Each structure stands twice: as C-alpha cells, then as structure tokens.
Amino acid sequence: MNGQLMKALEELGGEIRPASFKKCDEIIIDQPGFSAVVALWGGHLASFIPAGQEDLLFQSDNQGGEGRFERRHFGIPVCWPWFSAHKKHDDYPTHGLARYFRWELIEAGRFKNGDVKIVIRLASEDHPLIEEMWPLAFELRQVFRFSSKGFRVNFSAANLSDQPMPISEALHTYFNVSDNLSTEVHGLDQVIYVDKLDKSNRHIQKGVIAPCDSLDRVYLSAPEKCEIHDAGLQRKIVISTEGSDSTVVWNPGAELAKNRTDMGDDDYRQFVCVEAANVMNDAYEIAPGGIHQLKLKVRHQSLYEDEG
Numbered sequence: 001m002n003g004q005l006m007k008a009l010e011e012l013g014g015e016i017r018p019a020s021f022k023k024c025d026e027i028i029i030d031q032p033g034f035s036a037v038v039a040l041w042g043g044h045l046a047s048f049i050p051a052g053q054e055d056l057l058f059q060s061d062n063q064g065g066e067g068r069f070e071r072r073h074f075g076i077p078v079c080w081p082w083f084s085a086h087k088k089h090d091d092y093p094t095h096g097l098a099r100y101f102r103w104e105l106i107e108a109g110r111f112k113n114g115d116v117k118i119v120i121r122l123a124s125e126d127h128p129l130i131e132e133m134w135p136l137a138f139e140l141r142q143v144f145r146f147s148s149k150g151f152r153v154n155f156s157a158a159n160l161s162d163q164p165m166p167i168s169e170a171l172h173t174y175f176n177v178s179d180n181l182s183t184e185v186h187g188l189d190q191v192i193y194v195d196k197l198d199k200s201n202r203h204i205q206k207g208v209i210a211p212c213d214s215l216d217r218v219y220l221s222a223p224e225k226c227e228i229h230d231a232g233l234q235r236k237i238v239i240s241t242e243g244s245d246s247t248v249v250w251n252p253g254a255e256l257a258k259n260r261t262d263m264g265d266d267d268y269r270q271f272v273c274v275e276a277a278n279v280m281n282d283a284y285e286i287a288p289g290g291i292h293q294l295k296l297k298v299r300h301q302s303l304y305e306d307e308g
C-alpha cells in the first residue's frame with residue numbers, strides 16, 4: 001500500500017493488519033461511535049459494531065476450509081457476477097467469484113459530514129483465474145460509509161467489455177441476531193417469493209417472517225426497505241436498498257447446518273441473511289461500457305423507537 005493511503009488511513013484512526021483468514025490483510029477502523037472491519041479477502045465488510053452494542057454482522061468461528069473456493073460465513077459476502085450455481089460449469093464456485101479474491105484498498109478518508117469512507121476495488125485483470133472464469137472485463141468497487149448510526153455499501157460494477165454482461169448478484173449480508181427463533185423480518189408482506197425449500201414454488205408472504213428458521217426464499221420485485229426485529233437485543237435493523245429488485249432471506253436451520261463442515265452446528269441460531277439482490281426474474285444485463293450500482297444502507301435503532 002502506498003504511503004499516502006497509509007497516512008490517510010492513520011488519520012482516520014484506522015490500521016491495516018494481517019489477518020489469519022486466507023493470510024490477507026484487514027482494515028480496522030476504530031472510532032468513538034463504532035468500530036468496523038473490512039476483510040480485503042473477498043471484500044467482505046466483516047464487522048460493524050456500534051459503541052456499546054453487539055456487532056450488526058455475524059461471523060462464524062468456523063474458519064472454513066483452506067481451498068481457494070472454501071468459504072467462511074461472515075459479514076457481507078459479495079455474490080457476483082452469478083448467484084447460486086454457475087449455469088454451465090459445476091466446478092465454479094456457487095455465488096460467483098468476487099468473494100474469493102483479494103480486493104485492493106484504494107481510498108480512505110471522510111465524507112463532508114465526517115462519516116468515514118473506505119473504498120476497495122477488484123478488477124478482472126487482477127487475477128488470471130478471474131479472467132478464466134469470467135472472460136468479460138470488469139471493475140468492481142465498494143464504497144463503505146460508516147457513522148455511529150450504521151453503515152452504507154455502494155457496490156458498483158462497470159462492464160469494460162464490448163458485450164452485454166449478464167448479471168445475477170447479492171450483497172449476502174449475515175445479520176447477527178440474538179436468537180433466530182425470536183427474530184422477525186418485517187416489510188415483505190404481500191410480496192411474491194420463490195421458496196427454494198418447496199420445489200421453488202411461488203407463494204405470497206403473509207405478514208412478518210417469523211421464526212427465521214429453515215428459510216431459503218427469493219422475494220421478487222421486493223420493496224426497498226425491510227427491518228429485522230430482534231427482541232433479545234431489543235434492536236431493530238433497518239435495511240434500505242437501491243438498485244436491488246430481489247430480497248433473499250436465508251437461514252439454513254438445524255439439519256442443513258449440521259451437514260455443513262464450514263459452519264458451526266449452532267451458528268444458524270445467531271444469524272439471518274437478508275440479501276440485497278438481483279436474481280432469477282430480476283437478473284439483468286450491464287450494457288457494454290455501462291455501470292450498475294447496488295446500494296445498501298443499514299441503520300440500527302432501539303426496537304421501541306421510530307426511525308429518526
């Protein structure tokens with residue numbers, strides 16, 4: 001990392017330190033109102049802890065395997081440029097390639113209002129294996145914005161090729177909850193979803209999603225806002241998106257979790273994934289030379305307080 005960037009990071013009270021995960025650096029930001037960790041491996045926002053509270057993001061103690069496409073369950077994996085299994089190559093990783101390569105820190109600083117800004121980047125030219133799996137040239141950026149109220153992720157993908165780029169994607173956020181059985185997801189009432197645990201049949205959501213146990217659903221043409229209500233932490237997490245037409249809600253439940261070697265048996269009790277996505281009918285193409293932005297805003301507040 002160049003000296004100027006290091007200095008900018010230091011001015012934020014930030015540091016870059018080697019992490020055990022894939023032997024790749026992490027960026028740590030410690031501020032009076034919050035602390036945040038960005039893992040350069042996969043470009044995960046790994047942790048965001050508001051002062052005096054528990055992390056908004058979940059991380060598993062299970063480090064996953066050592067192989068290139070082994071995954072660890074933490075923070076916000078970026079699923080891009082394909083979601084689920086690759087349509088042609090069953091040896092390619094599920095949920096795309098972006099979470100398996102080292103991203104580069106390219107900017108550290110502040111927004112005008114004092115919020116902390118961290119920018120990271122991944123480009124197709126960064127690794128021959130990326131170009132092998134995805135021959136269309138691209139550049140990805142994530143602009144993270146942190147304040148004591150929460151965080152934002154502005155994920156942008158530029159198609160640098162001369163062909164249309166077909167995309168399905170998700171910011172696959174693992175939200176940390178006190179107990180999945182008492183957690184509720186609000187805001188998806190009356191939205192049609194594809195239930196992957198029911199032969200991909202379509203249903204209409206009735207009321208809130210609760211309990212958040214053994215769920216694998218894609219809400220199509222979903223609203224831009226939903227909320228996680230956590231009675232145990234007396235906390236509400238307000239999730240707002242732009243450029244995302246689908247919302248994926250996932251919790252593996254006990255049986256699936258036990259069958260996975262890359263997840264602790266009880267991990268599923270501590271998270272629910274609510275993912276800002278564009279998948280299935282909401283998948284799209286980026287025109288040659290075009291750019292697509294997927295924005296996620298996450299705020300925390302008391303369960304008993306209206307959003308300010």
Ligand SMILES: O=P(O)(O)OC[C@H]1O[C@@H](O)[C@H](O)[C@@H](O)[C@@H]1O
Binds near residue numbers: 071
């Ligand atoms: O790749 P990860 O982090 O293990 O997540 C896997 C899950 O991700 C969810 O988004 C999918 O809807 C599930 O079908 C899938 O099992």
